[in-house]
Amino acid sequence: LSIAASDERVSKGRAAYSRHRDTLAAVEKRYGVAPEIVTAIWGLESFFGERRGSVPVVSATSTLAFDGRRGAFFEKQLVAALKILQSGDVAASDLKGSWAGAMGHTQFIPTSYQAFAVDFTGDGRRDIWSDDPSDSLASTAAYLSRNGWTRGLKWGTEGVGPGRSLTPQPGGPTFSVTSNFNVIKRYNNSDSYAIGVGHLADRIAGGGPIRASFPPDKYGLVKDQRISLQERLTARGFDTGGADGVIGPNSRTAISAYQTSIGVEATGDPSLALLQSLGG
Known part of the structure; x- marks a missing residue:
């Protein structure tokens, strides 16, 4: 949340x-x-709409189909993506999405696109890739x-x-x-x-x-303390990439670097002791 x-x-x-x-x-x-x-x-x-993805969907789905862990699922997505191109709803150069093949403003996978996407603007194409989000919002x-x-x-x-x-x-x-x-x-x-x-x-x-x-989380910290930890690390030159209270990869990298700088084991884990060492 x-x-x-x-x-x-x-x-x-x-x-x-x-x-x-x-x-x-x-x-x-x-x-x-x-x-x-x-x-x-x-x-x-x-x-x-700021993070719609830039990976070619055919490339993403074919790679994941070959990978094998969810091969059957991504084979279906690959075939659906090819049918989307065949239908003329989007040019091949614009058929882009996330690393897993999710597309457009609201990240439809190709089979969901086939089943639910709509042409809300009436231009003859179900265009969820356009900068205009109308078709995406209606499709959702x-x-x-x-x-x-x-x-x-x-x-x-x-x-x-x-x-x-x-x-x-x-x-x-x-x-x-x-x-x-x-x-x-x-x-x-x-x-x-x-x-x-x-x-x-x-x-x-x-x-x-x-x-x-x-x-408190499993480290004994509440959200305000996690935010304070991120702010104090960044102020010391260990950039956490923002202070939202979520200890993700950037925060863990910053914590590890700080721990190394003070001569303790670089676990990357937050703690009350770590916050106190930063003056919190």
């Missing part, structure tokens, strides 16, 4: 929602999916609609209420979720992803942050 609803993502999400308000309203009218939900998926999948709503989205029903809410209760982390916030929560999981089968989409959607629509606190 620190990543899904970061201050930057919320700010960019509200701006994107405002820019495309008319399109999102038209999409909602046709498919019944709330604009903030579509916008939140856009934000999580490609940072509102079509995907959710065809997987059982209920018009006018919220995904859920923080706290105990009607519907299924869900506590993703022991000692942390509890959420009550509806059937639409399960529809979001059809997009990505993860409780954390669906909560991330729902909460980001609420923030984009003007809602506030989660009220309950999360317990």
Whole structure:
């Protein structure tokens, strides 16, 4: 949730929602999916179009099919990608996406594109690769609609209420979720992803942050302490690549470098002792 609803993502999400308000309203009218939900998926999948991927999809899917670990799945994606080219929806030079073949503003895999993508602009092409996100946003709503989205029903809410209760982390916030929560999981089968989409959607629509606190992580640190650790490391010249409270590869590299500089074992793990050694 620190990543899904970061201050930057919320700010960019509200701006994107405002820019495309008319399109999102038209999409909602046709498919019944709330604009903030579509916008939140856009934000999580490609940072509102900024990170759509630049890997040729045919190359990515053929490589992963050959790799063998999920060969049958990626063979289907490769064949679907070739059929997309055959249909004329996109030029071969523009058929690009992530390293795993996910494409466009909302990162459809080729088989999902074939099943759910729509030509919302009416130009004769289901163009999810264009800088114009209209077809992508509509395709996402079509995907959710065809997987059982209920018009006018919220995904859920923080706290105990009607519907299924869900506590993703022991000692942390509890959420009550509806059937639409399960529809979001059809997009990505993860409780954390669906909560991330729902909460980001609420923030984009003007809602506030989660009220309950999360317990300390396995290193004994809460989010504010992790942010402080990142800020202090960066100030000392050990750049963590940002201070969002998420201890990822950049933060671990910075921690290891700092640990080496002070003559302790370079584990890359955060700790209260490490924070205290930085003056925290």
